[in-house]
Amino acid sequence: DTVMTQSPASMSTSVGERVTVNCKASQSVGTVVAWFQQKPGQSPKRLIYLATNRHTGVPDRFTGSGFGRDFTLTISNVEAEDLAVYYCLQYDSIPLTFGSGTKLEIK
Amino acid sequence: QVQLKESGPGLVQPSRTLSLTCTVSGFSLTSYGVSWVRQPPGKGLEWIAAIWSGGSTDYNSALKSRLSISRDTSKSQVLLKMNSLQTEDTAMYFCARRHVYYGPDYWGQGVMVTVSS
Numbered sequence: 001d002t003v004m005t006q007s008p009a010s011m012s013t014s015v016g017e018r019v020t021v022n023c024k025a026s027q028s029v030g031t032v033v034a035w036f037q038q039k040p041g042q043s044p045k046r047l048i049y050l051a052t053n054r055h056t057g058v059p060d061r062f063t064g065s066g067f068g069r070d071f072t073l074t075i076s077n078v079e080a081e082d083l084a085v086y087y088c089l090q091y092d093s094i095p096l097t098f099g100s101g102t103k104l105e106i107k
Numbered sequence: 108q109v110q111l112k113e114s115g116p117g118l119v120q121p122s123r124t125l126s127l128t129c130t131v132s133g134f135s136l137t138s139y140g141v142s143w144v145r146q147p148p149g150k151g152l153e154w155i156a157a158i159w160s161g162g163s164t165d166y167n168s169a170l171k172s173r174l175s176i177s178r179d180t181s182k183s184q185v186l187l188k189m190n191s192l193q194t195e196d197t198a199m200y201f202c203a204r205r206h207v208y209y210g211p212d213y214w215g216q217g218v219m220v221t222v223s224s
Contacts, residue, residue, distance in 0.1 A: 001168075034210050036152075043201055043214040044152065050209065087152055091210040094165045096142065096154040 002026050002090050006099025013078050014107045021073040021102045023088035028068045032092035035064055035073045038101075039084045047086075048073065080106050109133040111141075111202050111215035118221050119192050125220060129185040129202030136160070136178050140205040141185040143176065145198040146217075153198075157205065158185055192222045 003026040013019050023033065031051035036044035046055045048064035051071060063074045075082055083106050088099040115127040129141055142157040156166045156176040166174050175188040185202060199217040206212060 032210070043217050044203075045214070046212050049212070053209075055212065089152075089211070091205075094157075095167045096157075096211075098152040098154070101151045 001095055002029060002093055002097050004088055004090055004097050004099040006088055006102060008102060009100065010103040010105065012105040012107055015078055015080055017078050018074065018076045019078060019104065020075075021086050021088075023066075023071045023073075023099045025069045025071070025090055029090040029092035031067055032090060033064075033066065033071050034089045034091065035062075036087045036089065037082075037084045038087065044087065075104075078104075078106065082106070109204060109213045111204060111213060113200060113202050113215045113218035115200065115218045115220055117219065118223065120224050121192055121194065121222055123192055124188060124190040125192055125196070127187045127189075127200055127202075127218065127220070129187070129215060131183045131185070131202075131204070134204065136180045136183060136185065140207065141178070142203050142205050142211060143185075143187050144201045144203060144214075145196075146201070147195075147198040155189075155200075156187060159205075160207065194222050196220070197222045 005024045007022050033051045035048040038044045047062050052064045061076045065072045085101045085103045110132045112130050140159040143155040158164050158176045173190050178185045201217045203211045203214040
């Protein structure tokens with residue numbers, strides 16, 4: 001199984017700042033990675049697919065990058081509504097595997 | 108408009124079988140796959156199983172012996188059965204659509220399943 005090691009587990013930031021979330025795959029997954037946002041009490045919403053492509057309607061504040069084993073989600077100009085847990089997912093091989101999540105708190 | 112909606116019993120006794128249904132609209136099950144993902148309270152996401160647009164299936168190897176996934180295309184439904192339930196299976200269960208190249212995109216709202224006597 002491909003293990004997705006996600007960091008940090010949590011972070012606290014202020015509105016307007018920039019934050020990054022990292023995922024490292026235990027083996028190469030090419031660009032077959034997605035990022036999801038899960039707000040409290042809601043189901044996950046896709047932000048990024050194929051490592052760098054924004055899902056329809058996702059603000060360009062959200063940017064994905066990476067290839068192979070290392071992937072990053074960057075949120076620029078953080079807004080209060082970005083309070084959520086963020087997950088990476090590799091869907092290159094079965095079983096699909098998620099990172100452990102990053103909880104973003106707004107100061 | 109793509110929609111997925113999970114339904115199920117809510118409360119299941121230990122050792123019994125869980126049956127969940129994902130009813131979809133806005134797309135065809137012969138064009139997209141559907142995965143099941145679960146999330147124990149306060150914890151992360153775990154992929155469980157998938158049925159692909161051609162009808163083939165895949166399972167999480169850790170759960171495979173207890174799982175069965177199928178579909179009824181005439182009803183636009185994907186069915187998940189899990190037997191020998193334990194308290195550790197208590198979780199929110201989600202279904203999600205998957206494009207063959209672009210991966211999982213839209214998710215249902217989830218259904219909470221509690222395993223308890």
